[in-house]
Amino acid sequence: MSFKKFILDLRNRKKAAEKGGGDKAQAKQKAMGKLNARERIIAILDDNSFREYDMFVEHVARDFDMEKKKLQGDGVIIGTGTINGAPVCIYAQDFTVAGGSLGLMHSRKICKIMDHALKIRVPIIGINDSGGARIQEGVNSLAGYGEIFYRNTMASGVIPQLSVILGPCAGGAVYSPALTDFVFVVENISKMFITGPSVIKTVLGEDYTMEEIGGAKIHAQVTGNAHFYAQNELECFEQIKKLVTLLPRNNQKGSPHIAPCEPKPSKDIEEIVPSNPKLPYDIRDVIGAVVDSSDFFEVMEHFAPNIVIGFGRMKGETVGIVANQPKVLAGVLDCDSSDKAARFIRYCDSFGIPLLVFEDMPGYLPGIDQEHMGVIRHGAKVLYAFSEASVPKITVIIRKAYGGGYIAMNSRHMRADFVFAWPTAEIAVMGPEGAANIVFRREIEDSVDPEAMRAEKIAEYREKFANPYVAASKGYVDEVIEPTETRDRLIHALQVSRDKQVYWPEKKHGVPPF
Amino acid sequence: MIDKPDEHGKLRTIEGVYDTIITEGWKASRAWRPPNPNHLLAAIPGTVLQIIAEVGQTLKAGDPLLTLEAMKMENCIIMPFDGTIVAIRAEEGKLVKNKQLLVEIAPQDPM
Numbered sequence: 001m002s003f004k005k006f007i008l009d010l011r012n013r014k015k016a017a018e019k020g021g022g023d024k025a026q027a028k029q030k031a032m033g034k035l036n037a038r039e040r041i042i043a044i045l046d047d048n049s050f051r052e053y054d055m056f057v058e059h060v061a062r063d064f065d066m067e068k069k070k071l072q073g074d075g076v077i078i079g080t081g082t083i084n085g086a087p088v089c090i091y092a093q094d095f096t097v098a099g100g101s102l103g104l105m106h107s108r109k110i111c112k113i114m115d116h117a118l119k120i121r122v123p124i125i126g127i128n129d130s131g132g133a134r135i136q137e138g139v140n141s142l143a144g145y146g147e148i149f150y151r152n153t154m155a156s157g158v159i160p161q162l163s164v165i166l167g168p169c170a171g172g173a174v175y176s177p178a179l180t181d182f183v184f185v186v187e188n189i190s191k192m193f194i195t196g197p198s199v200i201k202t203v204l205g206e207d208y209t210m211e212e213i214g215g216a217k218i219h220a221q222v223t224g225n226a227h228f229y230a231q232n233e234l235e236c237f238e239q240i241k242k243l244v245t246l247l248p249r250n251n252q253k254g255s256p257h258i259a260p261c262e263p264k265p266s267k268d269i270e271e272i273v274p275s276n277p278k279l280p281y282d283i284r285d286v287i288g289a290v291v292d293s294s295d296f297f298e299v300m301e302h303f304a305p306n307i308v309i310g311f312g313r314m315k316g317e318t319v320g321i322v323a324n325q326p327k328v329l330a331g332v333l334d335c336d337s338s339d340k341a342a343r344f345i346r347y348c349d350s351f352g353i354p355l356l357v358f359e360d361m362p363g364y365l366p367g368i369d370q371e372h373m374g375v376i377r378h379g380a381k382v383l384y385a386f387s388e389a390s391v392p393k394i395t396v397i398i399r400k401a402y403g404g405g406y407i408a409m410n411s412r413h414m415r416a417d418f419v420f421a422w423p424t425a426e427i428a429v430m431g432p433e434g435a436a437n438i439v440f441r442r443e444i445e446d447s448v449d450p451e452a453m454r455a456e457k458i459a460e461y462r463e464k465f466a467n468p469y470v471a472a473s474k475g476y477v478d479e480v481i482e483p484t485e486t487r488d489r490l491i492h493a494l495q496v497s498r499d500k501q502v503y504w505p506e507k508k509h510g511v512p513p514f
Numbered sequence: 515m516i517d518k519p520d521e522h523g524k525l526r527t528i529e530g531v532y533d534t535i536i537t538e539g540w541k542a543s544r545a546w547r548p549p550n551p552n553h554l555l556a557a558i559p560g561t562v563l564q565i566i567a568e569v570g571q572t573l574k575a576g577d578p579l580l581t582l583e584a585m586k587m588e589n590c591i592i593m594p595f596d597g598t599i600v601a602i603r604a605e606e607g608k609l610v611k612n613k614q615l616l617v618e619i620a621p622q623d624p625m
Contacts, residue, residue, distance in 0.1 A: 206545055278588045329558050330585035362585040367559060367612050400586065431586045 017055045017072045021096030029096050034167065034189055035233055037077050037092035040127055044237045045081035045090065052079040054109045061103055064136045071097050074106040075130075078113040080122075083244045086256065089117035092127035095167050099131035102173065106134075107144025114151045121250035123160040125240065128177060129167030145172050152179035157350035160247045162240060165190035165226075166233060168210075178225065181347055182243060182299070185216040185226040186236050192219055192226075217302075224303040224340060242297055246311045246318050248351045255318035255353060265289040269483045273399060273424055277466075280326040283308055283358055286398060287321055290314075290487045296321065299344065304336035305329075309344040314356075315491050320348035323358035324409070326399070333405050334365040335378040342381035349389040354494055357410040360399040362431065379408065380513040386414040388510060392497035394490060397421040397468065397477065403429055412476045417500065418493040420486070421468035421477045428470075432462040552600070554591060554617040560584025562604045567617070572598045579617055580604060596622040 020026060020036065029036050035043070041050055059066065059074045075097035080089050091113050093100040110126070117124035133141035155161055156179065163177035164184040168191045177183045177192065185192070193214030200206055200213070212218070220229035228243075230236035248255045269289040272281055288294040291312030298310035306329040309322050322341050324331035348355050364375060386393065386408070394417055395410045406427060410416045421427065429435065437444070440457040447453035464470075471477045481489055563581040567573065577593045580602075601618040604610060 204545075208546075212548060278583070278586065280587055280589065326587060330587035330589055332558070332585050362587060365558065365585075369612060402586075433586070 014055065020072050020094050021098070025096035032189075034095070034129070036096060037094040037127065037129065040164075040166065040233065040237075041077060041079070041081070041090055041092050043234070044125065044240055045083060045088070046085065049081040050079055050090075051081065052077060054078055054112065057105050057109055059103050059105050059137070060140075061134070061137045063138070066136050069098075071103075073097065074103060074109065075100050076102075076106045076109050078109045080113075080116070083241055086244060086249055087120070087122045088125055088244060089113045089120075089122055090125045090127070093130045093167075095129045095131075098134065100129050100167065101131050101134035102141055102144050103134040103137040104140040104144050107141075107147055111147050111151060114148070114155065117159055118151070118155045121159055121252065123162065123244060123247065123249055124155065125162045125164065125244075126176065126180070127164045127166055128169045128173065129165075130173060131168060132171045132173050142172070145175070148176050149179060152176055156181070157251060159250050160244070160351070162243065164236065164240065165192055165216075166236075167191070170194070170196055182227045183219070183225060184228045184230065184236050184239060185219050186230050186233055187216045189233065190216040190219070190226075220300075220302040222303075224300065224336060226303075227300050229302055243311075246297060246313075248318070248353065251351050255351075257316045258313065260313075260316040261293040263289055263291060263294040263487065265294050269486065273422070273483075275424075277399060277424070277426065280330070282327050283323045283325050283331075283360065283398070286358055287312065287323060289483075290490065291319075291321075292316065300340055304334070304340045306331055306334065307337035307341050309341060311353075312356075314354075314487075314494055317494065318353055319356050319494070320344060320353045321356045321358070322410075324361035326360050329365065331361040331400070332363060332365040333361055333379060333382070333408065334370055335373045335375050338375070338378040338382045342378075342385040345382070345385035345389055349385070349391050352391055354392040354394070354497070355386075355389060355410065356490060357393070357395040357416075359395060359397045359401050359406075359409045361402070361405045361409065362400045363402045363405050377513050379404070382408045383414065384510070384512045386410045386416075388512075390500070390502045392417050392494055392500050394418045394493045394497075395420065396481075396486060396490070397425040397427060399424050399426060401425060401427045402431060412478075415502075417497050418479075418489075419477050420479050420481050420489055421472065422483055422486075423468065423480060425468035425471075425477075425480070426466035427468055427477065428465045432458045432466055435465070436461045551594070552597075552619050552621070553615055554579070554594070554619065556582065556610045556612060556614045556616055558582070558584045558589065559610060559612045560589070561609050562606050562616075563588060565602060565604060565606055567593075567599050567602065569599050569602055572596075572622070582610065582616075591616060593619070598622070 026036060055073055057074050059071050075094050076091055077094060078091040091110050114124055161180035162182045163180040166189055170193055174192050191210045191214055197208055197210055200208060216229060219226035228239045230239060265288045267285050272285045274281060287296045296310055296312045306325050308325045311318055312321055393410050407413055412419050436457040444450050444453045468477055468480050472480055560582045563583045565580045567579040573593045575593055575595045579591045579593055582589045582591060597619045600620050604616045
């Protein structure tokens with residue numbers, strides 16, 4: 001037998017495997033407006049960098065005549081490759097093979113590549129496109145999911161884990177993305193929910209579509225399960241590539257350094273904040289005036305927009321940014337924004353990414369709605385996250401910093417390393433209107449013209465307390481700076497905090513208000 | 515169709531009917547209605563400062579409709595998409611509650 005025959009035989013087997021579920025299934029995938037699994041992987045990774053493993057793995061199902069069925073690669077493609085030269089592990093479920101359903105060997109493949117990623121300490125990207133558990137494999141499917149979820153948890157905080165929802169992800173399967181660090185959804189293609197339309201109809205008698213229950217927009221705007229939202233798959237892949245180039249590839253290695261670049265803001269930093277403290281502005285203009293190339297990569301843009309989180313670079317080094325957004329809901333803190341910020345802070349802390357905080361918030365959103373949704377418990381998450389974070393943490397108080405929110409937004413008391421304030425900062429326990437009513441109650445009641453007295457006292461309180469100098473006089477603010485000095489101060493602060501070390505009482509771990 | 519479970523209600527699942535205890539959270543829940551994109555609700559309680567738009571006006575996305583004073587700030591409510599003002603339910607100087615209907619709009623017919 002000539003040597004060539006072996007090679008040809010191998011190539012034929014690979015070609016058959018690459019067809020996945022066959023031409024008909026591939027055509028159906030195309031008709032749904034979706035790329036197939038291999039195309040997705042090739043589009044995300046650098047050219048020619050994808051090496052596939054376990055292409056010939058076969059399923060072990062023996063009930064329901066399954067032994068007669070050949071499922072190429074058991075419905076999932078795994079491998080390694082690079083993104084902008086940085087190594088990553090990747091897997092993509094293949095919807096053309098038995099609807100991408102998860103069986104024991106399918107899960108074994110995913111677990112193999114996850115184990116690799118955890119061992120070689122590189123990011124893992126999971127493309128979800130699956131009908132769910134393979135009913136024919138029964139408990140083996142559940143075992144398969146369980147093994148994946150455990151690994152998601154063990155890898156959490158060690159390597160970046162990205163989940164890309166490019167198809168249905170229903171029932172128990174959604175827990176893998178939920179455990180990972182960043183979830184990407186695409187309009188019309190992503191569907192994530194625990195109970196689908198048929199179950200809801202049967203149990204509750206209510207009629208909803210998949211899109212209404214768990215479409216891409218719902219997760220981007222309402223549930224907060226998605227971190228990145230794209231209009232199409234290609235836009236999503238660009239987001240993935242951008243994120244991977246910003247993040248440290250594991251918790252021991254720093255973020256990839258690129259050449260520093262001065263910001264190119266559209267507005268002069270002194271023109272952004274209106275002199276009338278009641279007028280809103282977009283905090284992203286301030287961020288853009290401070291970060292390298294004015295390039296701010298926002299995370300969870302559509303969820304709880306009253307707080308802004310994302311990544312940027314300062315002198316080439318990746319930083320995590322948390323900022324109140326005065327343009328939306330006056331920049332208040334509430335349940336959703338607290339959740340959004342807290343998890344992001346924990347992510348940056350796990351991976352040694354310094355935190356920059358831009359503060360302009362008037363307090364917590366009042367209302368019985370918020371109270372009953374547990375704003376107490378959710379707000380506490382931010383306090384916990386900032387206190388426990390041991391990365392360099394630097395705050396810039398732009399304008400309002402009132403009450404409990406002042407404390408929560410990385411104040412000196414949460415052990416922020418440096419707290420700067422602009423001259424426009426208003427750091428006080430309460431707004432002048434509210435405070436004057438309490439502190440000067442006697443004077444207002446006893447006066448001849450209570451309204452005039454109230455207005456006078458409000459002005460007096462504002463003059464005396466709604467500024468950064470009271471806090472600066474007590475050392476709660478390290479320096480009051482001019483807006484144009486902001487970038488310089490932040491870069492210097494990051495530079496001197498490079499080898500920060502904190503000492504804690506020994507404990508297994510704390511008990512955050514989950 | 516089933517009736518909403520009562521105090522110690524019967525909960526129907528795919529497998530059958532369960533005699534079970536209903537939690538407070540379930541009792542407080544209401545059937546979800548998709549939000550009406552033509553109803554602009556107050557996202558924050560406050561006082562209406564100034565009504566800028568007029569009934570019948572055709573406006574573009576981003577155009578200001580009214581300002582709401584809340585949380586020490588003047589919040590500007592803007593037009594979410596191109597369209598016309600159908601009705602203005604807010605009154606200048608009056609307090610509005612969270613989720614109160616402020617403005618009814620209608621999208622522009624795509625020509």
